Amino acid sequence: xxxxxxxxxxxxxxxxxxxRQDRVRGHWQLLGPERVLILDEVALxxxxxxxxxxxxxxxxxxxxxxxxxxxxxxDAPRDEIAADVLEVLxxxxxxxxxxx
Amino acid sequence: xxxxxATTGLEPPLALLAELTHRCPLRCAYCSNPLxxxxxxxxxxxxxxxxxxxxxxxxxIIQVHFSGGEPTARKxxxxxxxxxxxxxxxANLITSAxxxxxxxxxxxxxAGLQHVQIGFQDTQPAKAELISGFPGxxxxxxxxxxxxxxxxxxxxxxxxxxxxxxDRVDDFIDMALELKAGRIEIANVQYYGWALKNRAALMPTRxxxxxxxxxVRSRLPELKGRLVVDYVVPDYYAKRPKACMGGWGRKFxxxxxxxxxxxxxxxxxxxxxxxxxxxERPLADIWANSAAFQRYRGTDWMPQPxxxxxxxxxDWGGCRCQALALTGSAxxxxxxxxxxxxxxxxxxxxxxxxxxxEVPITYRSFSL
Ligand code: SF4
Ligand code: SF4
Numbered sequence: 493x494x495x496x497x498x499x500x501x502x503x504x505x506x507x508x509x510x511x512r513q514d515r516v517r518g519h520w521q522l523l524g525p526e527r528v529l530i531l532d533e534v535a536l537x538x539x540x541x542x543x544x545x546x547x548x549x550x551x552x553x554x555x556x557x558x559x560x561x562x563x564x565x566x567d568a569p570r571d572e573i574a575a576d577v578l579e580v581l582x583x584x585x586x587x588x589x590x591x592x
Numbered sequence: 593x594x595x596x597x598a599t600t601g602l603e604p605p606l607a608l609l610a611e612l613t614h615r616c617p618l619r620c621a622y623c624s625n626p627l628x629x630x631x632x633x634x635x636x637x638x639x640x641x642x643x644x645x646x647x648x649x650x651x652x653i654i655q656v657h658f659s660g661g662e663p664t665a666r667k668x669x670x671x672x673x674x675x676x677x678x679x680x681x682x683a684n685l686i687t688s689a690x691x692x693x694x695x696x697x698x699x700x701x702x703a704g705l706q707h708v709q710i711g712f713q714d715t716q717p718a719k720a721e722l723i724s725g726f727p728g729x730x731x732x733x734x735x736x737x738x739x740x741x742x743x744x745x746x747x748x749x750x751x752x753x754x755x756x757x758x759d760r761v762d763d764f765i766d767m768a769l770e771l772k773a774g775r776i777e778i779a780n781v782q783y784y785g786w787a788l789k790n791r792a793a794l795m796p797t798r799x800x801x802x803x804x805x806x807x808v809r810s811r812l813p814e815l816k817g818r819l820v821v822d823y824v825v826p827d828y829y830a831k832r833p834k835a836c837m838g839g840w841g842r843k844f845x846x847x848x849x850x851x852x853x854x855x856x857x858x859x860x861x862x863x864x865x866x867x868x869x870x871x872e873r874p875l876a877d878i879w880a881n882s883a884a885f886q887r888y889r890g891t892d893w894m895p896q897p898x899x900x901x902x903x904x905x906x907d908w909g910g911c912r913c914q915a916l917a918l919t920g921s922a923x924x925x926x927x928x929x930x931x932x933x934x935x936x937x938x939x940x941x942x943x944x945x946x947x948x949x950e951v952p953i954t955y956r957s958f959s960l
Contacts, residue, residue, distance in 0.1 A: 506746065506774055507741070507744055507745060507746045507747075507774060508706040508707040508745055508746025508774065509706075509746070510682065510706065512680070512682075514652075514654065515649065515652075515680055516604055516650075516651075516652035517604075517652065521654075523654065523655065523682040523706075524706075524707070524746065525684060525706070525707040525709070525746045525748055525774065525775050525820075526655070526684065526707075526748075526775070526822070527820075528606070528654055528655070585817050586816055586817050587820065588774050588775060588820035
């Protein structure tokens, strides 16, 4: 179930999912089995923040750590960022792009 | 393919269905391959496919689906996947799995394969064999499915639903969970090619469909976040058609084993169509200008009632091949639409062919 992604969770790209810039259209997107999710600037930064460390072979950071990074990056209140991030992540998990 | 956030208007295609071969060890009763199968001697060679993949990537295609027939019957599959990945395409493999083993799967993964979709004829081995005409398939498929997730690739269970297995849709879902699939595609047989020939042996009854529909819907909440469910509601009992292929010539290209470029995999059944070949014309030119893609692209070709309907840029008048198969002309509104004057035909066919009786199956073969 996706209810309640929490700041303690660690999320990764689901098997078969990759983050890629579209060569022809220019935008960033997540590619998965029979699926494409176009990322706006915020969604892209969220995906990067939660997955970057895992791409270097280490365990992913917690969602809470990623929220802190994003709050600093966007110079926005932490609570607001946290709410948005949890919603975006829940949606991406439901669609099968991310996994916990 | 779901393209979340796409805008309207003619854009570059999203996906290429690369039918590498019509060869297949199975003989499925529902196979959508044409009755006239391409022999191995007419298949495009490795270099020709590599060029198609280059042109596809340049054209803006994002995903390639290696399909068939049975694509793993091609010894150059590793090379083609490596080439596709090298030019930035996302590689999917649509397979019956019976020719695969762990070692080859790992080679395919190392070549860049991301996703393997395995077609299952049933959850019970004997029943699966009745449909596929292939002994010993089920245990092999299960073994390969486990090897896919062990190798770190995404797995889709493709449950192909017809009258003999429709009452076991719950078992299909449980099987997908047990195999740790990320996705299940519950696809009711679409009646083209060999499937059309076997319609009277395959089509379920309305009661069966209603029960299946209730079962699938009741499972969805529990599957949220665990298993992506792609569920195609069966055509013959629907009121409005699907946007076949996302609209003719709008999202998909299909290249046949011998190199013809089709707007959909059943387009060769339409009389009076001619298809360009990848060996004779660049893919981008075929996509933009070929007669086959222009013929039903957009809304200009539409007859009534589509022409003055507010749904015309949503379902694009439905499926051309279905209009042909059921009304005798591909130029008509898809009779699945209840606004079509031919809509009554569907109920007649469903009443005639829909059933639970044992009707002999015509297994697919190269010589008919
Ligand atoms: S539907 Fe069956 S016979 Fe046809 S290509 Fe697929 S596995 Fe082979
Ligand atoms: S009339 Fe044509 S456009 Fe309108 S809903 Fe039916 S098939 Fe679609």
